Amino acid sequence: FRWLMERISPDQVIFRAKDSEVIRDAILADVGIGFASCWDKATEGLVQLFPPRPEWSAPLWLVTHVDLHRTTKVQAFLTFLKEEAKAW
Structure with missing residues (x-):
């Protein structure tokens, strides 16, 4: 996400994946915060930190x-x- 990379430095990224299920599982395993789809917000254990922004669509x-x-x-x-x- 260009939006994210404009706001943090590359050394702050500790995990990358292209598979949304892998990303969700990493977040649930307390690897850190991350982007997940709005569909994932129904997953027990996930908390939406910010409302979706138009540039994320x-x-x-x-x-x-x-x-x-x-x-x-x-x-x-x-x-x-x-x-x-x-x-x-």
Whole structure:
């Protein structure tokens, strides 16, 4: 995260991972504080320290096979996902 690296020095980073489950497990193991998804805040033992900032957001993509994109099931899921995402 560029936002984070603009505010701390590299020697303050003690752990890095690309897998969100590994990051969550490290936080739960008291390695330190870290970024986790809003979905993880329901995990027992995690405490949200700061509200999400707009610059922390990232796009969410739904990728489908070209032959399936216009099917009723995929379109229904896309509609559902768009509605649910409004609350995120």
